[in-house]
Amino acid sequence: MATGRTLGRGYRAAVAGRVLLALVGGYALAALATAVLSLTLPLDPAEAVTVATLLSFAVMAVAVLFVFAARSLHVATLWLGLPIGALGLGLWLLVRTGGST
DSSP: OOOTTTSOHHHHHHHHHHHHHHHHHHHHHHHHHHHHHHHHSSSOHHHHHHHHHHHHHHHHHHHHHHHHHSSSHHHHHHHHHHHHHHHHHHHHHHHHHTOOO
């Protein structure tokens, strides 16, 4: 087992980057998924928000797992960036067109 003295700054920076990406990216992904699901689920508005909020906890957990399972920080950023972009675009279209159920 490595001690704190043998770990380089690069390794520590990579771990810190993954933690930051997991926190910020996971939150962004969960928030966007909640917003999109709240507008698209075919339920009463209060029930749709409740279901979407409950699902957001699973989305956040999966996002954190993916960030730490990725081979590199660049791959993890891509894994989070693509769904965040897609959900952001979808939310923008939903709000702009007024397309909710």
